[in-house]
Amino acid sequence: MKILAICGSLRAASLNAMLLRAAARLAPPDMAILVYEGMAALPLFNPDLDLTPPATVLDLKAQISAADAVLIASPEYAHGVTGVMKNALDWTVSSDVFVNKPVIVFNASPRATHADAALREILGVMSAKILETASVKLPVIGAGLDEDGMLSHPDIAEILKAALLAAKTELQSFPLD
Template structure:
């Protein structure tokens, strides 16, 4: 199973980016997770450019299309999704890359309920299939852990490994 992991934060010390890096390290051999590296290069969404989008937008769409599952880990800003993740998703709205695409939503803070709900709503409107058994909230905010600490934390590592296995099983059961 191939997973494209998208972080909705550009912050160097992002907990969500750290969560993705830890998940990459914890993934079993049959699950390949690639972190999307182009968020900072995406220009602000402009529907006038939809017919001739910038190369970085074409690359984002191609990477989403070429993967089995898209994983999104994004913080909450002012009770909503970040502008970064909303911008990336807006660039894909006129295409079909998210139609029937399996998506996992990760949340690094139990307090970020508004963004989680908003992200799920956006993905639903885009006809994505959210893999609920793999979409988890991981209590990283305030935990004081670095990436090694997340990977070595028995409870958090167990949550992440279970999410991957559950997601793989749910994804396989929905193949048609």
């Protein structure tokens, strides 16, 4: 089972990126979580380039297509999704890479309700299938945890493990179109 993890932050010390890496380390043996590393290389979305997209965009679409599911963790900026996350999603709108694609949403700040709702709205418009039982809110922001701290924190680690097991269960019964 292959899951592509996408972080909506470019910060070197991004808690959302740490959360995705922690999830990758806690994944069941038959689940591989690959963290997408190309967000900073994506150019600003330009519909004029949609017919002949840059190589970085083709790579993003190929990685999404090849994944059994996508896992997204993104901070909230000014009550919305980050510009980098919106930009990446905009590059995929005219394709079918998210149509019926299972998506898991991790929210590292339970107070960040606006971005979570906006992200879910965008994904819904693109016909992605959000795996609700695997999508969780984790109290990571303000907890002073790094990646290793998330792994050793009993509550955070258990929430992550349960979410990944729920994703595995849902993906095993996910209808193929």
